[in-house]
Amino acid sequence: MDKKILLINDMPGYGKVALPAMVPILTHMKYEVFSLPTALVSNTLDYGKFAILETTDYMKQAIGVWQQLGFSFSAIVTGFIFSRAQADVVAALCKEQKQHGVQVFMDPIMGDEGRLYNGVGEETITYLRDLAGLADYIMPNYTEAAFLAGMPCRHDSISEDEARQLMDALRQVCPKSILITSVHTAGSYAVLGYDHSRNTYFQLPYTHIPVRFPGTGDIFSAILAGQVLQGHDLEAAAFSAMQSVGSLITANQDTTNVIPGIPVEQCLNLVQEISNI
Template sequence: MNKKQILLINDMAGYGKVATAAMLPILSYFGHPTYNLPTALVSNTLDYGKFNLLDTTDYIKGVFPVWKELGFSFDAIATGFIASERQADIVSRYCLEQASTGTTIFVDPIMGDEGKLYNGVTPAAVKSMREMLSVAHLCYPNYTEACYLTGREYKAEGVTKDEAHNLLEHLRKIGSKSVLITSITVDGQPSVVGYNNIHNEYFKLCYDEIPVHFPGTGDIFSAILIGHLLDGESLKDSTRKAMDGVYKLIDLNKDNIDKNRGIPLEQYLNIL
């Protein structure tokens, strides 16, 4: 099978299996040559409440001309945490340029969960992420992020099927061709809803929730999803496999004492 080269544009945590540290081992295990460009260096996962963060925008600005001169290209680019509006502008322009030559752009607009923004994420991030969505072939915000991106009210009790459909449509209007919304309760069921631009298909996939929290599960979902998509599988099937993979990993690690460091992925790659 012809494996695809993918670039991860996401933050790198020194302590904890999140973002690039979570995605790189999974995509590499899938056999895809995986490269990375850190948007920020973070001392540890934000769940510890205290952290140090270095914005790498100036570094990124210097990287792209070098890569262009060396003729580097990628089959796909996956973006995650974006540190500033300036960084969003530089990264989105690079993604747009690469997309014009056939590169697929995946955007995970990492901003918040459970109705609020993550520790250290500012309201300006919402504008930055809208800019990233405008160049995406596929975006997959969680329900909280979808509400922030579209200016819709977050409902803790969840939404109806029609409201979920409406949210997908408003995300498409921002520019992403295909869309998923993760961690959304639809008619009382924890679900992932989606729209596949290629087949003009809407779908809803339900799951059972395990009541524990690990940082990085969205990144794990993203990596498994992308791994299957790059192998030529459909969006709906890839989404289901990503959901099942995350469920298995949470179930196997639900009794871990320090959940703030994320899931220790390397010992479980064979189950994916």
């Protein structure tokens, strides 16, 4: 496998989220992995206190050098985007690379549990909605999906009809494939999807594990992108990512401190067992 993946996400100094969570997984899946950090973050945001150094100017310079050197990629996977200016930089890169057949996977990181994350402003919804229009695959959680679609974010379960309405509203934002990674519907939890290549909807139920680790969305995105690039269809890739994340949470659920995230390097065998589908 000679596929090269560019990860655009933040780099925490303390915690296994974003780039430190994604790089080991995709490397383990035999990809060449490159990174473009959108911010240097002191620690995972769940600590409540943090320092952030945004890197927009560096990103512009790095992309310029890469273009001069003729670097190319097979796919781009985006995560935390710091600002409108940074989103514009990422959008320009994605547009240029898509002309060469590069696939774009987007995790519109901005919130969970019905609210935006610490340090994330309302303007984020607008520029991430614009960026989603360029993506081949978007992977919001339920909260992010509702924000992108401009729909109310429910704090209880949603009906099957409401889930379909949400998915169809997202299709107006992203014209291609969509996954909503955490939806509570009619007595169960599920990953909802629309595969544009097949023009099909699907629903994958899962058992909710009442432990919250930061970075599980990053892990899901990495595995999903890796599976799709291996040639698996979106539903199979989503099932693999969902099962892998479940195994990783289960293996670490008794830890006394979940805030740093899952120590992925110590658990790559769990990804390996599930990712070989």
